[in-house]
Amino acid sequence: MIILTSNILAVLVFLLTGILDLWLLVATLRLVLGQIPTARSSQLFPVLQGVADPPPHYVQQRLAAWRRRPVASWVPWTIVLIATLLTRQLLVSLLTAAR
Numbered sequence: 387m388i389i390l391t392s393n394i395l396a397v398l399v400f401l402l403t404g405i406l407d408l409w410l411l412v413a414t415l416r417l418v419l420g421q422i423p424t425a426r427s428s429q430l431f432p433v434l435q436g437v438a439d440p441p442p443h444y445v446q447q448r449l450a451a452w453r454r455r456p457v458a459s460w461v462p463w464t465i466v467l468i469a470t471l472l473t474r475q476l477l478v479s480l481l482t483a484a485r
Contacts, residue, residue, distance in 0.1 A: 396481060399477050399480050399481045400481060402477055403474060403477045403478060403481065406470055406473060406474045406477070407474065409437070409438070409470065410467075410470060410471070410474070412434055412437045412438050413438040413463075413466075413467065413470075415434055415438075416431070416434040416435060416437075416438040416439070417438075417463070419431055419434065441466045442462040442463045442465075442466045443462070445462040445465050445466055446459075446461075446462040449461065449462065
């Protein structure tokens with residue numbers, strides 16, 4: 387797909403949307419492969435963890451500090467995935483409005 391635009395901000399928004407899409411793909415692969423015991427021992431899994439795990443880990447630390455107790459492991463992932471999808475939707479809306 388080729389996108390022609392003369393607006394430099396539209397190019398930036400398009401690149402940010404692509405980065406979010408790529409992170410969502412990596413995070414999805416990491417979550418799916420994390421459920422398969424043999425896949426967790428592969429060489430690819432630590433790489434996926436290194437890319438996908440920092441945002442949920444940061445959210446988990448902030449929630450634990452705020453609540454002063456540990457939170458369930460699925461909560462930070464849910465917050466990060468929903469926030470990423472909402473941010474992506476906002477960026478796509480800005481991109482289509484800029485046309």
